[in-house]
Structure formats: C-alpha cells, structure tokens
Amino acid sequence: xxxxxxxxxxxxxxxxxxxxxxxxxxxxxxxxxxxxxxxxxxxxxxxxxxxxxxxxxxxxxxxxxxxxxxxxxxxxxxxxxxxxxxxxxxxxxxxxxxxxxxxxxxxxxxxxxxxxxxxxxxxxxxxxxxxxxxxxxxxxxxxxxxxxxxxxxxxxxxxxxxxxxxxxxxxxxxxxxxxxxxxxxxxxxxxxxxxxxxxxxxxxxxxxxxxxxxxxxxxxxxxxxxxxxxxxxxxxx
Amino acid sequence: xxxxxxxxxxxxxxxxxxxxxxxxxxxxxxxxxxxxxxxxxxxxxxxxxxxxxxxxxxxxxxxxxxxxxxxxxxxxxxxxxxxxxxxxxxxxxxxxxxxxxxxxxxxxxxxxxxxxxxxxxxxxxxxxxxxxxxxxxxxxxxxxxxxxxxxxxxxxxxxxxxxxxxxxxxxxxxxxxxxxxxxxxxxxxxxxxxxxxxxxxxxxxxxxxxxxxxxxxxxxxxxxxxxxxxxxxxxxxxxxxxx
Amino acid sequence: xxxxxxxxxxxxxxxxxxxxxxxxxxxxxxxxxxxxxxxxxxxxxxxxxxxxxxxxxxxxxxxxxxxxxxxxxxxxxxxxxxxxxxxxxxxxxxxxxxxxxxxxxxxxxxxxxxxxxxxxxxxxxxxxxxxxxxxxxxxxxxxxxxxxxxxxxxxxxxxxxxxxxxxxxxxxxxxxxxxxxxxxxxxxxxxxxxxxxxxxxxxxxxxxxxxxxxxxxxxxxxxxxxxxxxxxxxxxxxx
Amino acid sequence: xxxxxxxxxxxxxxxxxxxxxxxxxxxxxxxxxxxxxxxxxxxxxxxxxxxxxxxxxxxxxx
Numbered sequence: 001x002x003x004x005x006x007x008x009x010x011x012x013x014x015x016x017x018x019x020x021x022x023x024x025x026x027x028x029x030x031x032x033x034x035x036x037x038x039x040x041x042x043x044x045x046x047x048x049x050x051x052x053x054x055x056x057x058x059x060x061x062x063x064x065x066x067x068x069x070x071x072x073x074x075x076x077x078x079x080x081x082x083x084x085x086x087x088x089x090x091x092x093x094x095x096x097x098x099x100x101x102x103x104x105x106x107x108x109x110x111x112x113x114x115x116x117x118x119x120x121x122x123x124x125x126x127x128x129x130x131x132x133x134x135x136x137x138x139x140x141x142x143x144x145x146x147x148x149x150x151x152x153x154x155x156x157x158x159x160x161x162x163x164x165x166x167x168x169x170x171x172x173x174x175x176x177x178x179x180x181x182x183x184x185x186x187x188x189x190x191x192x193x194x195x196x197x198x199x200x201x202x203x204x205x206x207x208x209x210x211x212x213x214x215x216x217x218x219x220x221x222x223x224x225x226x227x228x229x230x231x232x233x234x235x236x237x
Numbered sequence: 238x239x240x241x242x243x244x245x246x247x248x249x250x251x252x253x254x255x256x257x258x259x260x261x262x263x264x265x266x267x268x269x270x271x272x273x274x275x276x277x278x279x280x281x282x283x284x285x286x287x288x289x290x291x292x293x294x295x296x297x298x299x300x301x302x303x304x305x306x307x308x309x310x311x312x313x314x315x316x317x318x319x320x321x322x323x324x325x326x327x328x329x330x331x332x333x334x335x336x337x338x339x340x341x342x343x344x345x346x347x348x349x350x351x352x353x354x355x356x357x358x359x360x361x362x363x364x365x366x367x368x369x370x371x372x373x374x375x376x377x378x379x380x381x382x383x384x385x386x387x388x389x390x391x392x393x394x395x396x397x398x399x400x401x402x403x404x405x406x407x408x409x410x411x412x413x414x415x416x417x418x419x420x421x422x423x424x425x426x427x428x429x430x431x432x433x434x435x436x437x438x439x440x441x442x443x444x445x446x447x448x449x450x451x452x453x454x455x456x457x458x459x460x461x462x463x464x465x466x467x468x469x470x471x472x473x474x475x476x477x478x479x480x
Numbered sequence: 481x482x483x484x485x486x487x488x489x490x491x492x493x494x495x496x497x498x499x500x501x502x503x504x505x506x507x508x509x510x511x512x513x514x515x516x517x518x519x520x521x522x523x524x525x526x527x528x529x530x531x532x533x534x535x536x537x538x539x540x541x542x543x544x545x546x547x548x549x550x551x552x553x554x555x556x557x558x559x560x561x562x563x564x565x566x567x568x569x570x571x572x573x574x575x576x577x578x579x580x581x582x583x584x585x586x587x588x589x590x591x592x593x594x595x596x597x598x599x600x601x602x603x604x605x606x607x608x609x610x611x612x613x614x615x616x617x618x619x620x621x622x623x624x625x626x627x628x629x630x631x632x633x634x635x636x637x638x639x640x641x642x643x644x645x646x647x648x649x650x651x652x653x654x655x656x657x658x659x660x661x662x663x664x665x666x667x668x669x670x671x672x673x674x675x676x677x678x679x680x681x682x683x684x685x686x687x688x689x690x691x692x693x694x695x696x697x698x699x700x701x702x703x704x705x706x707x708x709x710x711x712x713x714x715x716x717x718x719x
Numbered sequence: 720x721x722x723x724x725x726x727x728x729x730x731x732x733x734x735x736x737x738x739x740x741x742x743x744x745x746x747x748x749x750x751x752x753x754x755x756x757x758x759x760x761x762x763x764x765x766x767x768x769x770x771x772x773x774x775x776x777x778x779x780x781x
Contacts, residue, residue, distance in 0.1 A: 008349040015346035023334045026373075089328035093389075096294060097347035098319040158644070165637050169627035178623045179641065182616035183648050186655040193659045215655050226647055230640045233561050236296070237636035257632045258566035259712055300564070491753065502742070532734040535741045542745065585748055589741040596737040692749060699756045706763040713770045717777075 012099045016107035021114070023084065030080050030115050034073040038123040041069040042130055049131075058131045063195035066127055067151065067188055073123075074116050074155050075180055078163040079173050081112055086167045091235070101232040105160060109227075113156040120148050132199075143198030143209050150216040151191035154223060158183060161227040164234050187223075190215035247272040247397050247427035248293065252302035255288055255451070262288040264451040265302065270444060272396075275428040277438035279471055280448035286431045289448065290399055293429065295319055307396045307427075320348060323390035326401040329382040330389065333375035337366055337385055340374055341392060348393035360388040364418065380411035387418050398422075400430035404437055435471055439464070449474035483698065491695035497688025498538070504681035505537035532596045537681055539589040541689035543611070546582030547649070549575050549693055550614070553621075554646035557639035569635035572642055573625070574700045578693060580618045587611050606656035613652050617645040 166176035194212025248270035255263035291297040309318040345353035364384040432438030556572035628634040
C-alpha cells in the first residue's frame with residue numbers, strides 16, 4: 001500500500017516535471033523571456049558603468065551584477081511558471097487528482113530550478129565576455145557553479161511558494177517582487193560573497209567562499225523545509 | 238483500497254457548515270443523493286453552490302458536519318475520494334500548449350491510471366477527437382475543448398461526476414454535443430451539477446436542490462416537484478440575493 | 481469591561497515605567513565612555529562620556545519589543561493555519577501592525593544615533609540593515625494582504641508569509657554579521673556589560689515598552705471586535 | 720565661561736538635538752497611534768449605539 005502510493009507519487013512527480021519541460025520546449029516562453037531580460041540587464045550595466053573610468057575594475061562588483069541579473073530574471077520565470085497553471089484553471093485540476101501536495105511543490109520547484117540554471121549557464125559567458133575581459137579570472141573555477149547552484153536552489157524553492165501565492169493576487173508580478181526581495185536578502189548576501197570570492201580569489205578567498213556556501217546551505221535547508229511544510233496551505237486556499 | 242461495505246447513497250451530506258468569521262457560506266446543509274441520480278443545484282450568486290461543490294470535491298474543508306461521496310469521507314478519506322470523482326467545469330482545465338493526447342496522458346499519470354496509452358486512445362475515440370489527438374489544445378474550438386475535458390474527467394472511471402456550470406458560454410452546437418455526451422455516460426455515473434439555467438438544469442436532473450444564503454431551501458426528487466411552484470421558489474430565492 | 485481596565489492600567493503603567501526608565505537614564509546612570517579623541521593615525525588618545533548613548537535606553541527596548549511582537553505574528557499565523565478561525569488572523573494582523581510601528585521607531589531612533597556618532601544619516605551596519613529588511617518584510621505582509629479579495633485566502637496567505645518572514649528575520653540578522661562586508665565602518669565600542677543602575681534603567685524601560693505593546697495590541701483588538709459587531713448589526717438591519 | 724561647564728556643554732549640546740529628537744519621535748508616534756485607536760473605538764461604539772437603538776425600535780434583536 002505504502003509502496004504503491006510512493007510509486008504513484010513518483011509517477012505524478014515525473015508527469016508534472018515532464019509536462020513543464022515539454023511545454024517550455026514547445027513555447028520557449030520562459031527561456032527566451034528570461035534570457036532576453038538577462039541580456040537587457042547587461043545593457044543597463046553598460047550604461048551604469050559607462051562613467052566609471054578606466055581605473056575601475058568591473059571584477060570587483062561582478063558577483064553583485066550577476067546576482068542582480070539572476071534575481072530579476074528568476075522572478076520573471078517564477079511568475080510565468082505559475083501563470084501556466086492558473087490560466088485555464090489547471091491548478092484546480094491538479095488538486096482534484098489524488099496527489100500529495102508536496103509532490104506538486106517539488107515538481108514545480110525542480111522545474112523552476114532547471115530553467116534558472118539554464119539561464120545562468122547562458123548568461124555567465126555573455127557577462128564574462130562583455131565585462132571581464134581585461135582582468136584575468138583569479139579564483140578557483142569550480143567555485144562558481146557551486147555558488148550558483150546553492151543560490152538557485154534557494155531561489156527556486158522559496159520562489160515557487162511565493163509565486164503560487166502571487167498568481168492569486170491582484171498585482172501578480174509586483175507582489176512577487178515585494179515578497180521575494182526582502183525574503184531573499186540573506187541568501188543574496190551570502191551568494192554574492194561566495195561568488196565574489198570565486199571571481200576575485202586572493203588571500204582568504206577560500207574561507208570566504210565556504211562561509212558563504214555554509215550560509216546558503218543553511219538558508220536553503222531552513223527555507224525549503226518551511227516552504228515544503230506550508231505549501232499545502234497555500235495551494236489549498 | 239477497499240470499497241466501503243454499503244453504498245446506498247452516492248452523496249451523503251449531514252449538517253454541513255462552512256463559516257469564516259461571521260460569514261456563513263454553508264449553513265447546516267443536509268441531503269442524500271442515491272447512486273445513479275442527477276442532482277441539479279440552483280441558487281443565486283453567493284448562495285454557497287460553489288462552496289458546496291468545493292467541499293464535496295475535497296478542495297475545501299468543512300467547518301462542521303460531515304459529507305461523504307461514494308461512501309468516502311471528504312476529510313478522512315480525501316485521497317481515495319479524489320480518485321473516484323471527476324469534474325467538468327466551464328473552464329476546460331486543460332493545458333493549451335500540450336496536444337490533446339499529451340493532456341490526457343498527463344492526467345492519466347496524475348490519477349495513476351493503469352495502461353494509460355490504451356485508455357487515452359479509447360477515450361479519444363469515444364469523444365471523436367482521435368483524428369486531432371496530436372494537435373495543440375490551443376487550436377481547439379469550444380465544442381472540441383468541452384469534449385476533451387469530458388474525456389479528461391472520465392479517464393480514471395470516476396463514480397461521481399461534478400459539473401460546474403458546464404453550459405455557460407457554449408454555442409448551441411456545443412450545447413448539443415455536451416447533451417449528447419452526458420446522455421451517453423448518464424447510465425453509469427452519479428451527477429452533481431451547479432446550474433444557473435433553470436430550464437436546462439431541471440430538464441436534466443432527477444433531483445433538485447435550491448440553496449440560498451448557504452441554506453437548503455428546497456431538496457426533492459424531480460417527480461415530486463411541481464414545476465410552476467419550483468420556479469416560484471427559485472425566483473423568490475434569487476430575490477434574497479447574496480448571503 | 482475587565483479587559484479594558486486591565487489594558488488601560490497596563491498603558492498607564494507602561495507610560496510610567498518608560499518615563500521612570502527615561503529619568504533614570506538621564507539623571508542616575510553613569511555615562512558610557514567612548515573613544516573620542518583620535519590622532520591622525522586613528523589611535524585613540526582619550527575617552528569621553530557619550531551623551532548620545534542615552535538613546536540606547538529607549539532604542540533597544542523598542543527593538544526588542546518589535547521582535548517579540550513579530551513573534552506573535554508567526555505564532556497567531558500557526559494558530560490560524562491549525563484552526564482556520566478568523567480571530568487568529570485578526571490577531572496576527574494587529575501584531576504585524578504593532579511590529580511595523582515598533583520597527584519604524586527602532587529605525588528612526590537608530591538613524592538619529594548613527595547621524596550623531598558617525599556623522600552620516602545611513603550606514604549599512606548589520607543592525608540597521610537587519611531592521612531595514614524587517615521593515616520591508618512587514619510592509620510586504622500588508623502589500624500581500626491588500627492585494628487579495630477573498631477573506632479566507634488572504635488570511636491563509638498572510639499567515640504563511642508571516643511565518644516565513646519571522647524565520648527569515650533572524651537569518652538575515654545572523655548573515656549580516658557573519659558575511660564579511662567592505663561597506664560598513666569598523667565600530668569601536670567600549671565593551672563590557674551594563675552596570676547595575678544602567679541595567680536597571682534599561683530593564684524598567686523594556687518592561688514599560690512591553691506593557692505599552694500589550695496595551696496597543698489590545699486596544700487595536702478591541703477596535704476590530706467593535707468593528708465586527710458593527711458589521712453584524714448592519715447586516716441584521718438590512719435583513 | 721567656566722571651563723568645566725564649557726566641557727560639559729561641549730559633551731552634551733551637540734548630541735542633544737539627536738537624543739531629544741529620537742525620544743520625541745518615539746513618544747509622539749506612540750501617543751498618536753494609541754490616541755487614534757481609542758478615538759476610532761469611541762466613534763465605532765457610538766455608531767453601534769445608534770444602530771442598536773434602531774434595531775430595538777424595529778423590534779429585532781441583533
């Protein structure tokens with residue numbers, strides 16, 4: 001009985017994830033909008049840094065700029081991923097099926113994580129190409145993907161919960177931004193610190209990196225647990 | 238998964254109350270519906286029709302009282318209950334960017350339907366959409382959507398079907414198709430329908446229920462109803478307005 | 481009626497205690513010595529009493545009270561999710577409202593102190609940053625409430641967000657201290673705990689502030705209850 | 720001026736506006752908030768009394 005239920009949960013989890021990926025591959029809505037948004041952010045950065053002078057080394061703020069781009073693109077994507085479910089009342093159809101609510105949460109969160117990682121992978125080379133050419137990359141290369149992954153996990157986990165709330169409100173994307181940014185503040189601070197250590201290298205950078213990673217891991221663990229526990233209430237309301 | 242010993246009533250509602258603060262969406266609603274019956278629920282906007290169906294489909298928990306569908310309690314046996322009911326709404330509840338077949342396969346997975354591919358094909362043939370199974374749902378007409386959404390609701394062979402104003406926004410042709418499909422599956426299912434349309438709702442039903450301000454104003458089998466009197470009661474409740 | 485008298489006496493007592501704490505702070509507690517005179521290299525040459533430190537005696541009680549009241553937002557949020565009773569939503573809402581009030585006051589007093597001590601209106605110092613984030617979280621709570629029509633959904637979402645925000649606040653408190661940041665100035669403070677009379681003044685102020693918080697909470701609660709009664713009477717009149 | 724006094728004033732006076740300002744903001748805000756809440760309660764109760772009266776006149780009990 002328990003095994004049977006677990007088998008069904010796994011089948012449902014795969015079905016939701018598969019459906020999201022198929023729909024995305026077909027419409028390419030999220031990837032193109034998020035990717036374009038990231039590119040446009042680069043243009044804004046160019047404008048912002050245009051008066052900073054030749055002595056200014058963009059590497060010093062590279063980590064911050066990268067995470068800024070990720071935060072805004074991810075909010076765009078999160079909003080999209082839940083609007084799909086809401087549009088034709090499909091979320092209701094999901095809730096009517098014999099599915100455990102956490103299965104929906106994990107499937108949606110993993111889907112969002114995948115899309116966010118894809119956008120990160122696409123954005124980083126472009127960012128490096130546009131802004132980081134004059135200085136050589138000083139840190140350890142494996143640090144970057146680790147920091148990006150830890151940050152993306154937190155964003156997609158809590159973000160899925162918040163986006164499920166915000167699609168049911170009057171000012172969808174605005175409400176998501178207002179809820180998302182302050183809640184994510186600790187994660188972003190740690191993510192920027194770790195990524196910065198990876199980009200800049202130097203004395204103590206390894207320690208700074210692991211401190212940031214530890215903080216992110218802690219945030220991810222606590223917040224994912226809370227989101228997981230509270231999702232049932234949100235989705236049922 | 239064992240069936241309960243006795244299934245006399247498909248739907249069994251006792252003193253069902255749903256409150257939030259001072260507002261009462263449902264107020265001691267009590268009624269029974271025998272297996273195989275067709276219940277039409279009438280009532281003005283805000284009378285509690287939608288809340289009643291939400292409670293019966295386990296989407297909302299009751300504040301007080303009990304409700305059983307197909308012998309399963311809406312709170313204690315929610316998961317078992319869900320696999321025995323289907324919903325046809327005025328919303329198609331389908332993903333526009335998936336094909337007809339992908340939609341059905343997806344929901345078959347959600348319900349854990351065994352041998353999903355065969356079942357999906359069988360239903361597509363039954364609703365005469367087999368030739369369009371690879372087309373995106375986005376390209377479908379209202380009538381086709383309605384047919385597909387009936388196929389979706391029937392995937393897991395539910396015992397009780399809930400209809401949430403399925404006729405709203407349909408053109409006459411689509412209404413005909415829907416009538417025909419309901420006629421076809423009428424024999425093996427119990428129906429609970431929310432209706433705004435007095436004539437249509439009364440024509441289809443075997444039992445009628447009028448809700449107003451969350452209370453049952455009238456609940457009776459079709460044959461015991463005097464049509465003129467019924468229409469009068471209905472009109473009077475509409476005058477009561479929103480609860 | 482009893483409750484009203486209790487609330488009123490708490491309010492009066494809170495007012496008296498905070499005033500006593502205030503008077504003690506200014507007239508009886510010894511001043512805190514801070515590094516004052518520095519030479520060009522930044523070495524401290526002498527210490528002088530810091531009058532500005534007196535802000536501490538009402539800044540910290542308000543800050544601590546705000547966090548305690550915020551706890552009740554989460555607490556009543558949990559209660560609401562368990563029971564689905566509207567009264568807990570109302571309580572959570574009022575607790576958050578009082579939190580907003582106290583957090584803003586904490587920020588305001590903090591900013592004035594920063595302005596005098598460091599000569600700047602705003603410094604991204606961990607304590608201020610945390611409170612800034614907390615203010616945003618509390619504002620977000622009300623933005624969320626205002627953007628939902630359905631009463632029950634509003635209550636559920638607000639409860640969930642209140643709980644998450646309450647979990648988030650200590651995390652940002654910890655992270656701003658642990659993550660090395662190049663922005664905020666290194667602050668030299670003469671460490672050590674509070675002396676006896678300093679502690680007494682501080683504690684009296686703190687208890688007074690908590691009583692005021694209690695009184696505000698219940699006054700607002702009473703307002704909500706009267707409001708609900710009013711709606712009920714109106715509904716009855718309209719039949 | 721007395722040099723001792725001068726030293727004392729030099730300590731107190733520059734920070735006085737900030738300390739006084741902080742304290743004033745705190746108290747004005749709290750008193751205003753409480754006062755507003757109380758006055759709203761009073762107004763609501765008056766409104767209720769009016770309504771309850773008219774209920775009685777109509778012979779319905781709330």
